[in-house]
């Protein structure tokens with residue numbers, strides 16, 4: 001009998017794009033990421049001491065092409081691969097070249113029940129070269145909390161059930177809380193961040209948004225002043241207490257850009273009875289992936 005080896009954090013994401021130009025200005029100019037590398041078809045960003053947190057590939061697509069989940073070490077990665085194999089999940093070992101491309105020591109690759117490409121890795125490479133944000137911000141709250149959270153649209157109740165069985169029961173993600181109204185939602189955590197992954201039932205399968213958390217509320221406010229892609233106005237969530245706004249990325253999903261004074265953590269799997277997902281604000285102006 002093998003055991004689930006839950007990841008520790010969302011370590012990196014790979015974004016699909018039609019063109020890189022928009023991402024260069026959006027990623028650095030609006031989000032404040034540090035552009036570190038660019039080829040004809042790829043652009044990479046840092047958001048802390050990791051060599052790479054966001055990689056954008058101009059493959060003509062949209063959404064997120066891969067999700068990088070970090071596990072503790074080589075032993076954990078091996079145990080996870082064995083556990084998935086025992087559970088009948090097809091797992092491929094990432095090549096040396098792929099590990100180098102992701103700036104990690106080692107990784108495995110698999111698909112979730114709706115075809116999202118998941119990569120579980122250990123040994124993210126860091127650098128002593130100071131993080132230099134694309135605009136003047138104090139930085140991103142990452143570290144053991146990972147790069148932020150990702151929220152996925154889900155089409156139907158049976159798909160949601162399959163995803164919950166996979167992420168919670170097979171992979172060991174833990175339920176933080178859930179909504180049944182104003183929409184069906186499930187929030188899962190792997191560290192003290194309220195959720196690193198969430199599902200909202202909306203009638204389709206696609207990435208809804210990625211959340212990046214700033215150290216300072218002023219960093220959020222200054223981005224709001226600079227915005228040109230506003231999707232949801234400034235508001236505060238009732239679940240994770242993040243005050244944030246959303247912008248449309250050039251890749252048909254949104255980035256939530258937020259800050260929180262207190263960290264809301266819970267492992268009780270409680271039903272959130274709130275009729276509203278936000279304590280205030282959060283007017284939707286444009287729909288991107290949601």
Ligand SMILES: [Fe+2]
Pocket residue numbers: 149151209210211256
């Ligand atoms: Fe969010």
